[in-house]
Amino acid sequence: MKMIVIADDFTGSNDTGVQLAKKGARTEVMLSASQKPSRRADVLVINTESRAMPADQAASAVYAALSPWCETSPAPLVYKKIDSTFRGNIGAEVTAAMRASQRKLAVIAAAIPAAGRTTLEGKCLVNGVPLLETEFA
Known part of the structure; x- marks a missing residue:
């Protein structure tokens, strides 16, 4: 596996997976961390569905989804997908x-x-x- 993407919701995981596939990467989107990917993928996108979780639970979900993939050598590139309007537990998830x-x-x-x-x-x-003056605030 060359790259692991961790996304906090279905839309973000699918959108990221599609964009990477359009660039030629063999990409698989997992709807949960418990799914088993094929061995053909270059990029694995994992949806943790953690956006609405409390920060500590979101961090645990990200850590659990990512850590098994980082035990390999060489370790894959990690891309933590975040919401462009900062919804979710960005700090806790990036730290995890x-x-x-x-x-x-x-x-x-x-x-x-x-x-x-x-x-x-x-x-x-x-x-x-400014974001704080929009409907996303």
Whole structure:
């Protein structure tokens, strides 16, 4: 496995899986961490359904889903999919992903310019409006 993607909901996992497949990656989307993937995939996308969970439960779900895959050598690249409007348990889940993968650095890129979601000077914008002033707040 070259890359593991952890997403906190069905939409995010499928959208990410489709985008990676469009780029030519053999991608499988698992609707739960208990599913068994095939051995053909380059990229495995795991849906933890953790967005609405309390932060500690969400962190546990991410850790449990990711840690078995990080015991292999070489360890896969880890991509923790986050919501572009910061819904969910982003801090707890990124921390859990870093712990499970034994990584010391995470790059957070919360933007989808084609959907009007950008980050400017540390502020998340939706169609040019600060996130806290939108219906997503």
